[in-house]
Amino acid sequence: MAGSHPIAAPRLVGRDRELAALQAFIYGDAPRGEASGGSGVALVEGEAGVGKSRLIRAALMAYGPEEEHRPDAPYRQDGPRVLHAVCPPFREPLTLGTIVDALRQAVDTPEGLALTPLAGALRPVFPEWTDHLPPAPEPVADPSAARHRMLRALAELLAALGVRVLVVEDVHWADPATLEFLVFLAARPVAEVALVVSYRPEDVPADSLLRRLSARATLRLELAPLNVADTARLISSMLGGEPISHRFASFVHERTEGVPLSVEEAVRLMHARSDLVRRDGRWVRRRLTGIAVSATVRDAVGERVDRLDPQARQLLYAAAVLSAPATEVVLTQVAGLSEEAALDATLAALDSGLLVADERGRLAYRHELAARAVHDAIAIPWRRRAHARAAQLLESVEPQPLLRLARHHREAGDIASWCQYAERAAARTLAAGDEDGAVGLLLDLLLHAELEVPVVLRLARMIPLSSVADPARYRELARVLQKGEDADAAGDRAEALALSGEVLFYLQEYDAGRAALEAAMPGLADRPAEAARAMMLLARPRGRGVPADAHRRWLERAAPLTHALAPPDRLRLVIASVTARLTLGDPVGWAAAAEIPDAPATPDLASLVTAGQLNLGHAALTWGRYADARARLDRARTLAEQHEHLLLHDMIVTTRAHVDWFTGEDWAGLLPRVVALAGDPALQPLTRSEATVVIGQLTAATGDPVAARAQFAVAIELAEQAGAVDHLVEPMAATARLLLRAGEVEEAVRISGEAAEMIEDKGLWLWAAELLPVRLDALLAAGRSADAERLLGEYAAGIPDDAPAQAAALRLGEAILRPDPDAFAAAADAYATAGRPYDALLARERQALCLLADESRPGDRPAGSALLTEVAEGLRALGATSDAARPSEVAPTPAAKTPAAKTSAGETPAEPRRRGRPGYGDRLSPREVEVVRLVAAGQTNPQIAEALTLSVKTIGGHIESAMRKLRVSSRTALAVAAVEQDLLGPA
Incomplete structure (x- = not known):
């Protein structure tokens, strides 16, 4: 997705009150675009990245375009009288360097300015202006007097330039002389310059002159981090102004604490790594598993940590290891500090601004990203020991913090303890309905720990596979399960095979999944739950080469096993049974569907119920029960959004779009929805195939058959990857229809015949509703009326009752034949x-x-x-x-009915004969008339060629010419137009 939706610079959000106050300070009652000439000091304070600079620039926007107020922008003599300076983070700041650099950029030379001899004091700091400044004044012995003269000279230069507002950012890094100059300006009896100053409170030295300046403040703005709503607005402004899912916004806010710069960096990283996707008109994230620490955050935090002494750094390391509020005692123990060193280290860590104390006096990082940046920088041996100490301390806490204990044991390298706590945490997380969190815990354990096969199988069974949003994780899980296929116990080997088969089904690799499941069946005799689950998967008519009766036999074998299962397992198998029956065309499945609830009774059943409603919606689509399909899919979509099941959500939205195609609902708005889904390479092949089919159908209906055929070819390829016969039929039928319209009968017969053969092999005529009419048209165009009669009979005998789409196709097929x-x-x-x-x-x-x-x-x-x-x-x-x-x-x-004009004698005037071959203009030639007459009689191109002793290619040329002359686009329309216009004469 990176690059497909350009990311924009964020807007200023959540600062309306502060912006209004700062603009009122700068402008007062002056007209917009003019500094008021007011006085005073405005302080803008806040931590790094909170948006101080952005607020100041937004306030200055009243003067003109924002780019004119960059710190490095040239001063405009005809523009606003604002001087904008930024203090750099030098280790040894240059005396008055910030002000001098800003003035040097503001004006090339002081020539022409009304300066007094006092300005000669500026020569030491402006050596390049020597030729344009007054002579240097006599030196004075008192350093304070010399400094005062310099400050007065700078103030005179500001006045000569007409500066009415002086903005100085990041004054926590300012040198003492610069701060003295700001205090000097603020303390003058008749203040000529309004000051706007920004700084980070946590980085202001205790003896800084800034504290004297703040005593004179007429406006103090303290910028706090954004709340969740404003975080969502900030992200939205970067992503085209489109809505952001609440869970995504909360996720980003939790990990960035709403600091705008951190939010911006996180969104840019996720966008660059294709982790952001648009779903149904809003932005969501594929994996809510963590946010990478950007280089900007990492470097800024690292610089602040490096300033501290070793004991304070160790305390910060301990806080990063704990990653949660902790008492000084706990921090000290995890850091391995003595009691004597702990107090000084704690005070230094607090002074750094990285740690803060909560209302209970516990210490923690101000921002999670800062904690992660520090954690990643800790030397591994020290970090491992600190995690072991943290785990030991937390094991005595009641109730035990399972997630934290799992993390500490993982980082400490204690695999057995990691597995114990992660499994318990996953079970608790599943019970709370957070399936995404449980999937992360279990997959992390399975993929990165060396575990015994029984443990692998136990953990893999816990994973709600429908909640795995990233298909790549299925492949990782399949590789882990392959190790279990070499287990000593036959039952373990069989269960590993069965689980691998189920994972392959989720990957939509049905033939490979079926092979694994069938190989597992003999070893599952004493494991009824696993056996029933495998049988239900084998009952699903996916893949080629297996007739419907074989699927039905698996269904019947599994039925007796479901009654003895626990409720969650039983519901899972009920859903599988109903899905299989309806896909096999068994109307009994609709009655059994009543066992699938509309909403989960407990949070841990959410993904099951969502998947069940999706399956029912898709079945209703196939049967042509479109009102039921809409209701089921809308219900499933509500559940998927509520529980953030992104994988299921994609399937639901795609199937709902397919329903809208059939029912003619909002075709104009349908195309952009399916284009976004079809173009997302992270989606599963069948989901993309279904979306691509809808694109092809819309494209064909709106007039681009070549582009439509290309879309259908992509859909066919994607469905073939998954071995999904039912998904192949519609694009193949649609392709055959376009071929018939183009007069390519033989190719239409071929491709529709392939689809018909797949259905005959399966014995599932339920899937043939879109194929039957075009297949009959192709067979009749090829002169194979007997084959057409046989096909219609098999279809009529094979479709179920109460299937409106199939019944309508039958009526149309009967009309085509007769x-x-x-x-x-x-x-x-x-x-x-x-x-x-x-x-x-x-x-x-x-x-x-x-x-x-x-x-x-x-x-x-x-x-x-x-x-x-x-x-x-x-x-x-x-x-x-x-x-x-x-x-x-x-x-x-x-025009076609208007008789030709006649002469006064009542005869039609003869057209003058031309030499050479006669031209017929827009009229049919005699040969074209012969060809069209045979087309109207139902002859195919080869039959016409044989009758007229011409090549098939020549016949095709005559048909194309006739269609062009009569302005039609199909063989049927050609015959009707020729008859209607009396062009064929007597038969």
């Missing part, structure tokens, strides 16, 4: 009843063409023309602009 206006009208009604307006309109189009083509009923032609116009309007309203153009092309036009 064309009749009433039959097509019945098909259109069936699609309309199912809630598919697009397909209903296409069936109406066929009905209208039948009315126009039936020469035995010429009285039906006006009704056919009117119906075509109605269909075109309906398609246009839906958004199917390409299809809308097709019916209007075959409707009779006035």
